[in-house]
Amino acid sequence: MTTTRKRSRLPARYAAIVSPLVLSLLMTFIVSFISTLKSLGFHPSLPSIWMSAWGLSWLVAFPTLLMVLPAVRRIVGWLCEPAAR
Template sequence: MASPLFRKLPARYAGLIMPLVLSVLMTFVVSAIATLRSLGPSPAFVAMWPTAWALSWVVAFPTLLLVLPLVRRIVGLVVEPPGR
């Protein structure tokens, strides 16, 4: 049951929300690792990481939207469909 403060989006938005969440989480982790490796655990890391994350997300989200259909086709070629 949905909370009165939080309503779920209609199912038709799943194709946009999935790459949105995936891109946020993946760029968060990858940009943290790359920035930490580059700058080390320092105040510079804390200052630079949000910018690095934002830039990587701006690239990753539209890229995911573009390549997701191709990825689905490739997965369909290598994975058995359900029920076989």
């Protein structure tokens, strides 16, 4: 008999931090790769330079997202109709 263990999840109150965390990780991962690739081309040291650039860009992006996200939500609310309920 096999038992499945339910994966524990974070409480909903953490969504305001987890959302910008995931967004900043994914966006800086992609953008830093494109920038590093454009700058260096396919170079043997590309992975190490890219990871260094990614780390630095994420250190800037995550706190920036936390600070500007409330303003972005207000701007989007001003530009878009509210969702129908």
